[in-house]
Amino acid sequence: MQVLTQLFYIGLCACCFLCLYRIGRGPSAPDRTVAIDILGIVIVGFCALIGLATGQDFYLNVALAWALLSFIGTIALAKFLEGRSFDE
Numbered sequence: 001m002q003v004l005t006q007l008f009y010i011g012l013c014a015c016c017f018l019c020l021y022r023i024g025r026g027p028s029a030p031d032r033t034v035a036i037d038i039l040g041i042v043i044v045g046f047c048a049l050i051g052l053a054t055g056q057d058f059y060l061n062v063a064l065a066w067a068l069l070s071f072i073g074t075i076a077l078a079k080f081l082e083g084r085s086f087d088e
Helices: 002-025 029-054 058-082
Strands: none
Touching: 002 029, 029 058
């Protein structure tokens, strides 16, 4: 079980670096937006793994809050890139 958990950590770290690369080198704003959204999902995965490893519910609460804020931020950024106001 411990080896599997370490493999998940390594995989999530690789995903973080790939997302950071896409954020820095993305050819367009929508590509960067998708990379930011995926990075938020990866952070939620880290929080979930840490919560399972430690057995504390606090990390799962952080993961849930992060997922909600990431979703709202992605929607706001998509509307901004589209040129619409936030109340439409």
